[in-house]
Amino acid sequence: MIGLASSGKNDGWSVGKSFVSALVGIAIGEGAISSIEDDVARYAPELKGSAYDGVRLKDVLQMSSGARWTEDYSDPESDINRWLRLLAEGGSIDAFAASSVRGCDPGTLSRYNTTDTHVLGMVVRGATRRSLTEYLREKLWDPLGAEADAFWVVDSTGVEVAGGGLNATLRDYARLGVLYLNGGVWDGRQIVSEDWVKASVTPDAPHLMPSPGSSGYGLQWWVPDSSGVYTAIGVYNQFVWVDPASRTVIAKTSAFRRYAADLQPESYRIADHFALFRAIADGT
16 A cells, blocks of 8 residues: 555545445445435435436446536536535535436436536435435444544535545545455455445446546546556545555545646646556556
C-alpha cells in the first residue's frame, strides 16, 4: 500500500463514489436491498416521476441511468456546476435529483453523472433507514479499523453529498482498495461479498468496456484496460488505484489546481497518473 500526499483529512471528491457502491453491496448482502435489478424508486419514492423512475439500480451504479447530464467543469452552465452552486447557495440535493429529466434510454449509454451516485445514496438511506454517515461507520469504517473519523459534506438540509462529499485521511481511503484487493475480506472477516467486488470492477456491457484512450466502468469503479487494474478517481486527481497482479494499492489525495480548465487531456492528467502508478507497481 502506497500513499502520496499529506496525512490530514481531504475531500476525495468522486473517490467517495466507490465507497457508496460498497455500501450498496453490503445492503444487498444484508437483504435491505433485494436486487440491483430493482427500480431505484422502490427505495427512494421521491424519485417517482423523475428521470430515475423505472430505472434499475444496476444502470445507476454503471453511470447508465439515462438521465440528462453534463459533467463539464469548464462550462459555468453545465449540470455539475449548477449542482455545485446549489451546494454553495443552499438547497436540497435530493430535490435536485428528483428534478432530473430523461436524456436517453437507461442501460444504453455510459454518461458520467454525479447525481447518479447521489441517487445511490438515497437508495441506501431508504433501504437501511439510516444515514450514510451511520451506515458507513457501522459497515466500513469501524470494521476496517480506520485511523481517524471521516465526515461527509452535507447540503443545507443536512443530507450527505453522496456523489463527492466524503472527507478522510489518505490511509483510510487506501483501506477500501486493500479490502477490494483481498476480495472484500479484512482481518479474516468478509466485509463486502466477493461477488460484489468482482462485479464492481468488471464492465459487463458494450457501452461500458474500456477502449484506447477511454477507461471502462463497473459499479462506480473505473477500469482502465484489460490488465485487471481498477481505480476510484476524484476530480482534481484523487485516486485509489488497485493492481491485483502486483498486489499494489496506491492512494493519492493531492490536487491539481488547473484540473478541467478545458477539455484537453493535459488539463486532466489522468493518463500521467496511470503511467506513474504502473511504474510504481512494476517496481514493487
